[in-house]
Amino acid sequence: MTSSKPEALPSFFQRLPVAFGAFFGVLGNAAFAARVIALNQPAAATPPAPAPKPAPVAPPPMKEATPDAAMQLLGLLQRDARLIDFTQEDLSLYSDADIGGVARVLHEGCSKVLREPFTLAPVRPEAEGSRLTVPAGFDARAVRLTGNVVGQAPFTGSLCHRGWRVTETRLPKLAESHDVRVLAQAEVEL
Helix, strand or coil, rough: CCCCEEEEEEHHCCCCCHHHHHHHHHCHHHHHHHHHHHHHHCCCCCCCCCCCCCCCCCCCCCCCCCCHHHHHHHHHHHHHHHHHHHHCCCCCCCCCHHHHHHHHHHHHHHHHHHCCCCEEECCCCCCCCCCCEEECCCCCCCCCCCEEECCCCCCEECCCCCCCEEEECCCCCCCCCCCCCCCCCCCCCC
């Protein structure tokens, strides 16, 4: 019996460009979005009866998501909100009041970055806390049921979070020679 050595899980910073790449891949490619949605579907409570095995079919070619747009957005978050500087700082050295002041600047900068390239809209128009009925056939990609989910739709509950969707994307154009991997230039004062 041979045992295979488990692969090391990627770090947060290795996953970050993948997450941004997947985000923009979902926005720009409906087929990719459908595959991501299929990955997020919960497994059935009772497994269906086994179907006869079909002849092996070659998997469709996968489009590799490039992390360029994700790194571009991360660079904008660094430029306008100093997000990377903030997350790389050891906050244990500062008081809560100091961190709160920095958080306000970070919040303003992040808000600006999100407003410029994206038009955002809530998924649901109702106010959070409102009672609403989710009809049969609802879009599970846009609405997630939580709590004691039993029975069949329609479901009645309270809106905990309105959700967000991007209705328009306007990322800045980059020169061909621009290196998106440099998120913030090193600064040298003379």
